[in-house]
Amino acid sequence: MFELRKKWPILGRHQQAADWLQVWQDLGRAPRTIDAYARGLAEYLELCERESVDPARATRAHIALYVRELGSRPSHRGVNVVALDSGAGLSSATLQQRLVSVRLFYDFLVEEGLRQDNPVGRGRYIAGPRGGGRQRGLVRRLEKLPWIPSDEQWRAVLTVAAAEPVRTRLMLALVYDAALRREELCSLRTDDLDPGRRLVRVRAETTKSRRERVVPYSATTGVLLSQYLMHRGMVSRARGGLFLSESRRNFAEPLSLWTWSKVVRRIAVAAAVERFSTHTTRHLCLTDLARMGWEVHAIATFAGHRHTDSTMRYIHLSGRDLAERFTRGMEHIHAQRVALLSAGAEDSGRPR
Structure with missing residues (x-):
C-alpha cells in the first residue's frame, strides 16, 4: 500500500x-x-x-x-x-x-x-413494454477486431527475428505455438516443459482465468528449446525461471515483462511492422487454428478461455478468408441448383 x-x-x-x-x-x-x-x-x-x-x-x-x-x-x-x-x-x-x-x-x-x-x-438487462433490452452504460462499448499481420508482415518480423539470440527466437516460437500471453511466457519455469512429448504446462497462477492448461509446441520449437537450454546452462544451472536475463544489472534473474516488451518492440520497428506487439502472436495463432477448421470450443480450451465469447473476439478471419469460404459455399449451392435444373430439364423431356 x-x-x-x-x-x-x-x-x-x-x-x-x-x-x-x-x-x-x-x-x-x-x-x-x-x-x-x-x-x-x-x-x-x-x-x-x-x-x-x-x-x-x-x-x-x-x-x-x-x-x-x-x-x-x-x-x-x-x-x-x-x-x-x-x-x-x-x-x-x-x-x-x-x-x-x-x-x-x-x-x-x-x-x-x-x-x-x-x-x-452499468449496462444491464431491463424489462420493457416491448420485451427485454440492455441499458447502455456511461460509455458506449466498442469491440474491434484484433489486428493480425499479413503473411508479408509476418515474414518481415521473422526475418528480423532470425538474427536475434536463441532466447528471443525460442520465445517468439513458443508464444506463437502455444498462444501464450506475455505473463504466461515470462513466468514459465524449467519444470513446466515436457520435451519428450513436446508439451508445456501453463500454471494456473500465471493465467488470466486462473485455469491451468497443457498445450503442445512444434518440433521446430523443440529444436530451439534444446539449443537454448544448452545456452541457459552457461548463464545458470539452477532450476527456476526458464528465460533468464543476461544484463549486468539483473544477470541470471527471470526475464521481466517489460524487457520482453522492449525486445518485441525493437523487432517490430526494425521490421517496419510497428503494430506488432507481444499479444499479436496469440491473436495470430488462434486465428490460424480457426483457418485450419478447429471448432471454437477446442480453440477456447487451447487458449484458456472460460467462455467461447472471449475466443470469438480473438479470432480474426480476414476478408480474404471469408471470401474464400463464401465462394466455396456458393459453389456447392450453385452445383446443387444446377443439378436440380438439369434434372428438371430431363424430366420435362419425358413423355407424359
Whole structure:
C-alpha cells in the first residue's frame, strides 16, 4: 500500500480509497490489477478535488464530467500511439477500465453504508413494454477486431527475428505455438516443459482465468528449446525461471515483462511492422487454428478461455478468408441448383 501512495499521493488524502484498495490486496488480487485500480481511482479523486466535492457525496453529474474529461484527454504516448479508436487519445477499452475502478469503489461505499446508491451506470438487462433490452452504460462499448499481420508482415518480423539470440527466437516460437500471453511466457519455469512429448504446462497462477492448461509446441520449437537450454546452462544451472536475463544489472534473474516488451518492440520497428506487439502472436495463432477448421470450443480450451465469447473476439478471419469460404459455399449451392435444373430439364423431356 505504501508503494501505491508513493506513486499516487492523492490516495493518502482519501482514507476510504486506501481502505478499498487494501481490501483488494488482502484478497490476493494481482499486483497489476491493483495498480490499474489505483490509477483509475486516483485520476477520479483528482477531479473531485478540483471540483471541491467529497467523493462519497458525488453525483452522476460528477461522473459524467469525469467521462467527458477522459474522452477529451490526449494520449500520454503522443506520437507513439499506433491507432486510436476514441477519436481523442484514450481508447474505448481504456475508458471502460478507468470507469470500472470508480464503479467498484462506489460498490464498496454502498456496502459500507456510506452511500445509498452507485452513481456509476452499468449496462444491464431491463424489462420493457416491448420485451427485454440492455441499458447502455456511461460509455458506449466498442469491440474491434484484433489486428493480425499479413503473411508479408509476418515474414518481415521473422526475418528480423532470425538474427536475434536463441532466447528471443525460442520465445517468439513458443508464444506463437502455444498462444501464450506475455505473463504466461515470462513466468514459465524449467519444470513446466515436457520435451519428450513436446508439451508445456501453463500454471494456473500465471493465467488470466486462473485455469491451468497443457498445450503442445512444434518440433521446430523443440529444436530451439534444446539449443537454448544448452545456452541457459552457461548463464545458470539452477532450476527456476526458464528465460533468464543476461544484463549486468539483473544477470541470471527471470526475464521481466517489460524487457520482453522492449525486445518485441525493437523487432517490430526494425521490421517496419510497428503494430506488432507481444499479444499479436496469440491473436495470430488462434486465428490460424480457426483457418485450419478447429471448432471454437477446442480453440477456447487451447487458449484458456472460460467462455467461447472471449475466443470469438480473438479470432480474426480476414476478408480474404471469408471470401474464400463464401465462394466455396456458393459453389456447392450453385452445383446443387444446377443439378436440380438439369434434372428438371430431363424430366420435362419425358413423355407424359
